[in-house]
Amino acid sequence: MKERYLLERENILAPLLLFPVVIYVILLVGFPFVMAFVYSFSNVTVGNPDYKIVGIRNFIDIIGDKVFQKSLGNTFIFTFVSISIVLILSHILAEVLIREFRGKWLVRFLILMPWTAPIALGTIGYLWFLDSVFSPIDWILRSFGLLGSPDALLGPMSNMYWLGRPGLAMVSVILVHVWRLLPLGTVILIAGMNSIPREILEAAQVDGAGYFRRLFNITLPLLFPVIGVTVLFAALFTFTDMTVVWVLTMGGPPPHSTQVLASLAFLKGIQGGDLAQGAAISLFFFPVLAGVAAIVLGLVKKAVVT
Amino acid sequence: MLNRIIIRGGFYGALVFFIIFSASPFYVMLITMFKRGHDLFNPNNNPFFFNEPITLEHLDLLFTQTLYTKFLLNTFLVGIAVVAITIIFAVPAALSLARMAGRWGENLGIGIFLTYLIPPTLLFIPLSRVVSTLGLQNSLWSLILVYPTFTVPFCTWLLMSFFKSIPREIEEQALIDGCSRINAFFKILLPISIPGIITVIVFTFTLVAHEYIYALAFIQDSGEKTIGIGMTTELVRGDVFYWGALMGGALIASIPVAILYTLFLDRIISGLAMGTAKR
Numbered sequence: 001m002k003e004r005y006l007l008e009r010e011n012i013l014a015p016l017l018l019f020p021v022v023i024y025v026i027l028l029v030g031f032p033f034v035m036a037f038v039y040s041f042s043n044v045t046v047g048n049p050d051y052k053i054v055g056i057r058n059f060i061d062i063i064g065d066k067v068f069q070k071s072l073g074n075t076f077i078f079t080f081v082s083i084s085i086v087l088i089l090s091h092i093l094a095e096v097l098i099r100e101f102r103g104k105w106l107v108r109f110l111i112l113m114p115w116t117a118p119i120a121l122g123t124i125g126y127l128w129f130l131d132s133v134f135s136p137i138d139w140i141l142r143s144f145g146l147l148g149s150p151d152a153l154l155g156p157m158s159n160m161y162w163l164g165r166p167g168l169a170m171v172s173v174i175l176v177h178v179w180r181l182l183p184l185g186t187v188i189l190i191a192g193m194n195s196i197p198r199e200i201l202e203a204a205q206v207d208g209a210g211y212f213r214r215l216f217n218i219t220l221p222l223l224f225p226v227i228g229v230t231v232l233f234a235a236l237f238t239f240t241d242m243t244v245v246w247v248l249t250m251g252g253p254p255p256h257s258t259q260v261l262a263s264l265a266f267l268k269g270i271q272g273g274d275l276a277q278g279a280a281i282s283l284f285f286f287p288v289l290a291g292v293a294a295i296v297l298g299l300v301k302k303a304v305v306t
Numbered sequence: 307m308l309n310r311i312i313i314r315g316g317f318y319g320a321l322v323f324f325i326i327f328s329a330s331p332f333y334v335m336l337i338t339m340f341k342r343g344h345d346l347f348n349p350n351n352n353p354f355f356f357n358e359p360i361t362l363e364h365l366d367l368l369f370t371q372t373l374y375t376k377f378l379l380n381t382f383l384v385g386i387a388v389v390a391i392t393i394i395f396a397v398p399a400a401l402s403l404a405r406m407a408g409r410w411g412e413n414l415g416i417g418i419f420l421t422y423l424i425p426p427t428l429l430f431i432p433l434s435r436v437v438s439t440l441g442l443q444n445s446l447w448s449l450i451l452v453y454p455t456f457t458v459p460f461c462t463w464l465l466m467s468f469f470k471s472i473p474r475e476i477e478e479q480a481l482i483d484g485c486s487r488i489n490a491f492f493k494i495l496l497p498i499s500i501p502g503i504i505t506v507i508v509f510t511f512t513l514v515a516h517e518y519i520y521a522l523a524f525i526q527d528s529g530e531k532t533i534g535i536g537m538t539t540e541l542v543r544g545d546v547f548y549w550g551a552l553m554g555g556a557l558i559a560s561i562p563v564a565i566l567y568t569l570f571l572d573r574i575i576s577g578l579a580m581g582t583a584k585r
Contacts, residue, residue: 016402017402018403018411018414022414024454024458025459093320093324107321112571113560116564117332118515118534124537124552125553127552128552139352179327191575246522247538265427265430266427269431278431282431292423
């Protein structure tokens with residue numbers, strides 16, 4: 001009887017129900033998170049579990065490493081360029097998908113598929129799309145005479161070798177990131193657009209405001225918080241991703257033309273067994289993570305107040 | 307009149323462009339999986355359609371001579387286990403955050419959600435040590451242990467917003483009628499929350515099917531691989547790509563996941579938005 005009485009008290013029941021989640025998160029997120037910091041200041045390897053703290057040596061080593069510098073640069077380029085393109089394209093796509101038309105459910109399913117299907121599997125499709133011999137994209141370019149003839153715009157070779165040339169390999173990685181993120185950006189934008197009261201837009205239209213006037217003076221300012229949060233999440237997501245690069249280029253073509261921080265950390269920490277260096281590299285995500293977390297926190301606090 | 311034609315033309319033009327952009331890799335997968343090798347490996351053949359009669363040889367190879375069905379089964383098993391763990395952890399926590407915990411609960415809720423932001427690529431190195439210390443490397447159990455790190459925070463937040471959207475008065479009436487808190491939950495709140503719980507189940511499942519990085523880091527045994535890493539590491543032998551089988555396998559696994567995700571996407575987004583906006 002006493003036990004039942006205790007379970008009726010909110011100040012006992014509430015912590016009791018939360019306890020498992022809190023313990024789990026502390027053990028499998030909090031503890032590893034702290035260990036990532038500890039490892040990055042140590043000389044831990046897979047074969048040497050008794051590690052010592054060696055100070056900032058790992059950071060000095062990796063900052064001086066050309067491969068690391070290249071990866072850091074690539075990570076910023078991939079994130080910045082993909083997000084910028086997604087921002088523009090998702091606005092156009094949202095304008096299209098917000099209308100009603102026949103067969104919309106199927107169109108929606110197809111357009112969402114790059115986001116809803118597992119990205120590793122979607123990227124396999126791109127491996128074929130960008131193949132060095134059989135690329136369907138190259139076939140189209142050849143059909144239009146843009147490739148493969150002596151006076152063709154893109155050169156006399158029969159193929160573009162998308163994944164074999166450093167510049168084009170970077171374009172390819174960006175293409176897959178854009179392809180994958182576009183549905184997410186669009187869906188969130190549409191949700192935001194639907195939340196703008198129709199009366200405001202109609203009133204503006206009655207007062208003679210044209211499409212672009214309404215877009216820049218009403219829609220975009222009202223959508224700004226939604227766009228901001230989306231950009232932050234997408235940026236964090238792209239910045240820390242390694243799946244696209246790993247499946248598509250493995251960081252290549254040599255020397256590390258499309259290597260990113262995440263794949264480099266995997267290469268050194270998991271495949272190379274140098275846990276300390278791997279941890280130090282992945283710790284470069286922390287400032288980005290902290291920035292996003294701070295802004296999200298700010299937004300949540302603001303939402304609580306208003 | 308002319309203006310309207312231009313607007314309609316622009317609309318359909320954009321629509322067609324985006325459908326081609328998004329769906330063409332999947333369309334080519336569909337064509338490639340039924341294409342004869344002789345047809346497929348001729349760079350002058352139209353890659354978007356069949357130039358020779360179709361064949362099932364690639365699917366036969368995929369289902370009888372590779373571990374594809376094992377990858378699917380492994381993904382499914384991990385999915386079931388992670389769904390169970392996620393529900394057991396997230397439902398009580400979300401209930402507590404939505405109904406009972408006060409100010410500190412709100413902060414704790416935000417704290418739990420923030421852990422969802424920590425990327426796998428920051429945690430995989432320490433977690434690989436945890437996994438090997440527990441002797442779980444090359445075992446599906448490693449994934450069952452680690453995947454709730456991203457499903458539980460997200461689903462707790464999602465369920466919390468569902469519970470919050472249900473008026474308190476419904477349970478309070480039951481409490482006044484002498485129902486215990488636990489009973490009020492199981493008899494009143496839970497039945498109304500079934501849609502929310504189904505959303506969480508579906509979403510957890512799709513997250514498991516999507517996951518790539520932890521699986522790549524923890525599992526090297528071919529027979530223990532899940533679909534993403536299995537397809538990308540086992541069906542490419544050295545320089546030989548089994549293209550027909552690769553494309554077919556990727557498409558067959560993608561479609562059910564994409565359908566489930568699409569069906570529940572609106573609920574997930576509105577749940578997320580409610581968690582932050584309506585308080």
